[in-house]
Amino acid sequence: MSTTGAERPATPRTEVPPTGEPRVRPRFLLGYAFAYFGALAATLAPAILTLQLKVAQLTASAPEIALSLVLGVGALASIVANPVFGRLSDRTTSRWGMRRPWLVGGMLVALVGLLVVAVAPSVAVMTAGWVVAQLGFAANLAVLIALLADHVPVHQRGSVSGLLGFAQAVATVVGIALAMALSSSNVAMFLVPALLMLAGTVVLALLLPDRRLAPADRPPVDLGELLRSYRLSPRRFPDFSWALLSRFALWMSISLVLGYQLFFLRARLGLDEAAASQMVFFGVLAQTATIAVSAFVTGRLSDRWGRRRIFVAVAAAVFSIGLLVLAFVTTVPFYLVAMVVLGFGQGTYVAVDLALITDVLPDKEFDAARDMGLVNVSSALTHTLAPAIAPLFLAIGGGTRNYTALFVAGAVWSMIAAIAAMRVRSAL
The missing domain is CATH 1.20.1250.20 (MFS general substrate transporter like domains)
Known part of the structure; x- marks a missing residue:
């Protein structure tokens, strides 16, 4: 970690490389x-x-x-x-x-x-x-x-x-x-x-x-050092902590949706297993196409306009809107519309989120991979937590299929992601 907790001040970013800084x-x-x-x-x-x-x-x-x-x-x-x-x-x-x-x-x-x-x-x-x-x-x-x-x-x-x-x-x-x-x-x-x-x-x-890395420049490696791999001080590095919280919340939202589409289509729209499986494929295809386009476009716009957090926050809010649409879907066309909205939000988020996190890393010189490992943990953890809490929302009202409650909960997680992103102060 850096020896100082001071966050770097925000500096304008531009698609034109600064003097002496070539493109990759x-x-x-x-x-x-x-x-x-x-x-x-x-x-x-x-x-x-x-x-x-x-x-x-x-x-x-x-x-x-x-x-x-x-x-x-x-x-x-x-x-x-x-x-x-x-x-x-x-x-x-x-x-x-x-x-x-x-x-x-x-x-x-x-x-x-x-x-x-x-x-x-x-x-x-x-x-x-x-x-x-x-x-x-x-x-x-x-x-x-x-x-x-x-x-x-x-x-x-x-x-x-x-x-x-x-x-x-x-x-x-x-x-x-x-x-x-x-x-x-x-x-x-x-x-x-x-x-x-x-x-x-x-x-x-x-x-x-x-x-x-020259051996003489290598910081010490021992058991205590490895155990400190999991330590993060929100007080010393608030911006990196807020960025991690945003990513965790967004992936909680995504994880609550991905694993239940087949069951949702069968329960809400009355499709049989074959039709529901086919519709899941079409939904994922529509979402993925939108993710691909929005990620490519908005990542470039983020560099051109010199902005990160507003893209991330808006993307999370859009994902929340898509989940609210999905929560009240009763027809196949509206299901596909919801998947497109979700794709736009997710694509924009993944396009700029990593750039935002990289901009606010506590120590790019000696701890970049460790800190980016924490980024992976923030999303991987949701794959364990989301399946554990989903049944609580599905059971609201006494049944096991309250998908409206589940997707509204996902929308709340998305809004937490948007709010957390806006709390990152040292990046524009």
Whole structure:
């Protein structure tokens, strides 16, 4: 951490690079986006689809409970590992650089974990494999988002963050499409999307102008130092803390929606399972297309206008509006309208949120990957908390299907995200 708690004063940002500050090279940007796309394709395909298919093969009784166990233990591993791997990356003095060993090593560990999941003969072995995979993903992704602070100048962070948001949207569709097409083979449906991660990581590792830390400049690394990876002082670093709260709240809102669309369409609109599954695909497709467009456009506008927090706050408010529409939907067309609104809010948020967080990092020199690991934790934690609290809202009124209450709760989380973003004072 920095030795001072003072926040940096707000400075205007512009798409035109300041004197002496060049743009990041397009070749590196393409490799960066490709690696991010591959990592998320490998991560999201299991989280959204293939783990469910595998669990259904292993147990016919209470597959939801088995899936919750796998996801919950894996999320816990990710939460614990992200800041630690980030801290270790910040302290690495390898001749291959600070980030490259963790980038490549994380990818290899993730592939091993996914292979174990694919061939697992039981839920216990599958859970162990998913934990290994999550550890690999944690190392890889902690480094990937730290590169935004390492190599992207302030005047380009909105555009690059938008490019990463675009890559994330495309990765969701491509990863699920590959998994669906290869669902007849467990190994293929888990490992083929992961090959995109392998390819992207190798390309980025070759292109990366990695930082090298001299042993004499390395801060001490011991158990106490690693335990401090989880420590954050809101008093010393209020802006970074508010930015983390905003991200956590927005992803709580997203997590409350994503896991229940199929059940919602069946209960609210009366669709059968086949029709509801098809409509979920159309809804995700509409949302993803909007995310891709809005992320690309608004990230660039954020750089051009020199503004971050207003984009993030408005995006969270728009997401809240989309959830309120969804809460009272009674027809398919309005469901699709709600998904488009949600896509616009989410796309704008992911495009600028990472840029805002990077601008207010407490210490970009020695703790960038650690702090960005905390960013990953803020969103990963929601995957455990959201399923735990959702039944409380669904049960309001004495039933189990009060989706209006659930989505209104999600809208409240989105507004918390908007308010928290506006509390970030040292970024415009």
